[in-house]
Amino acid sequence: MASVAARFWGPSVCCSQSKLSGTSSLKLGRGRSLPPMSSGWRCSGVSGLGGGAVSPGPVVVEVAEPGTGEGHRELFEACRSGDLERVRKLVTAENVNSRDTAGRKSTPLHFAAGETLRAQTQAAQSPLCVCVCVVLLQHDAEPTIRNTDGRTALDLADASAKAVLTGELDLTGTFAGVRTHLFLLLTLFNLSLKFSTPLHLAAGYNRVKTVQLLLQHGADVHAKDKGDLVPLHNACSYGHYKVIELLVKHGACVNAMDLWQFTPLHEAASKNHVEVCSLLLSYGANPTFLNCYNKSSIDLAPTAQLKEQLTYEFRGHSLLQAARDADMVQVKKHLSMETISFKHPHTQETALHCASASRYPKRKQVCEVLLRKGANVNEKTKDLQTPLHVASEKAHNDVIEVLVKHEAKVTPTLFMQRPLVWSCLCG
Incomplete structure (x- = not known):
């Protein structure tokens, strides 16, 4: 199968x-x-049962435990009527397999599944009854329980409900x-x-x-x-x-x-x-x-090519993360002539972009190390942002100072949103 x-x-x-x-x-x-x-949902033993589906019968509840009869009666009625919200409020792990002790000893799942077939034969809509079956199963309803007629919930269900009970529901x-x-x-x-x-x-x-x-x-x-x-x-x-x-x-x-x-x-x-x-x-x-x-x-x-790519990109991303954290030890560990030019494959950020945006206090020192190693001070991201753009947006004046000293391109449009920064740079 x-x-x-x-x-x-x-x-x-x-x-x-x-x-x-x-x-x-x-x-x-x-x-x-x-x-x-x-x-099936723990119901492999019922797939071969034949016979047409029958109604679970009228709801008659005898109080099996003190104080629970009314709750059971309401649950049975809600399952029979396809009242999804009531079922969700009433059902618990304790009562989900309760029996209609004065009737055919049907469970809530018998009533919900049986209602799907009745709705189908009367040209009614059964989706809510199917949803009720799902809710009951979520609370560990047992589809293999038989009533006094020897029927399981699967026997009483229409095709759509059977799909739920057997795990074959096509949601599309x-x-x-x-x-x-x-x-x-x-x-x-x-x-x-x-x-x-x-x-x-x-x-x-x-x-x-x-x-x-x-x-x-x-x-x-x-x-x-x-x-x-x-x-x-x-x-x-x-x-x-x-x-x-x-x-x-x-x-x-x-x-x-x-x-x-x-x-x-x-x-x-x-x-x-x-x-x-x-x-x-x-x-x-x-x-x-x-x-x-x-x-x-x-x-x-x-392939050797993929091995090299995995190694290179891992080192590159490790450097980017170290720059974000302004972790000088890790920056020095992963910094090399190969990784200094590494760009994030999706954002095109470099380590200098990451360090410029870092919220940690050693970001200035990290930027200086990267620049000494040969980082491109005017490299642009996918959004055409240079490290100076990033530092300006974050108001990291300490980084701005370092970048400008290393000949970062400064234009009036760069600081349109921060006139004070522009005025300070221009003296």
């Missing part, structure tokens, strides 16, 4: 290098894969009217209950819009599967650049390690995803970290 991942996100993977195994599970490097998921298709609402519900929960989250799957299959929606609704970029892989591992393994950008901008840890001590950079480097490697390095990825096989990302790079 195809995995939930393949059925949930579609059979094809956008990246040409993405391959599905024989069981359609998302394969990662070094023989690891996203854990294959069963066809059915129920477009409540698609965002379904995302809100599902991103807070692990669809497989024990393995990969929706964000893992969307990241691995390069579903950019899906990733955006999941992140907007609070999906956890740090969530780990049973192998301790985070979504960033999945995206980097297949070189999904736009997905990776989204994840790191939402705080994904670029040095996260799985159970084998592989980082996302190990994944990208071993697959020769050059641009992805550069992106990760710009966010602080460290190519010297060793995995359980005592191999770094540099060691795993398949």
Whole structure:
């Protein structure tokens, strides 16, 4: 049976290098894969049951525990009517599997799932009942419980509700009217209950819009599967650049390690995803970290060119960070004839730009060291900003003085927003 991942996100993977195994599970490097998921949410034993769906019957509750009967009755009624807000207020881990003891001993999930079929047969709309099923599952509802008729919630559900109960819901298709609402519900929960989250799957299959929606609704970029892989591992393994950008901008840890001590950079480097490697390095990825096989990302790079790039860019970014921190020790450690001209690949900032903007007291000394080493005082960023622009914007007069002494170009337009600085420089 195809995995939930393949059925949930579609059979094809956008990246040409993405391959599905024989069981359609998302394969990662070094023989690891996203854990294959069963066809159901802990309900593999009910997939073969036949027979048509039936109503769970009228709601009649006997008080099984003191003070809980009324709460159960309200919950059953809310599930039957598809009242999502009431269900969310009433359901708890304690009552989510409560029984209709005077009826067919149905659970809240029986009522919600059964209502989807009734709504369908009456040409009504069932999306809210499906959402109710999701909320119940989030609270650990058990889909395999049978009522006195021997029916499970899966037996009572229509096709859309069955997709929820088995983890096969296609969020891009059915129920477009409540698609965002379904995302809100599902991103807070692990669809497989024990393995990969929706964000893992969307990241691995390069579903950019899906990733955006999941992140907007609070999906956890740090969530780990049973192998301790985070979504960033999945995206980097297949070189999904736009997905990776989204994840790191939402705080994904670029040095996260799985159970084998592989980082996302190990994944990208071993697959020769050059641009992805550069992106990760710009966010602080460290190519010297060793995995359980005592191999770094540099060691795993398949070409000499990528090995050199990883080494050079890591040193360059280390220098930029040292300049931002005005850390003289680290600046001297990473400063060389090669790194002095290093530019951030996206902003085109140099170490001198970073030092000029630094809020730390030793920024002046760092600027002096960089200039003595040959830093270009008039180098421009992507936004055409020179170090003097940066220092002026921050009102770092100590740095401005150093830059001007080293022949930084000074023009009236440079200081249009700071006339006092301009007047001081002009005497």
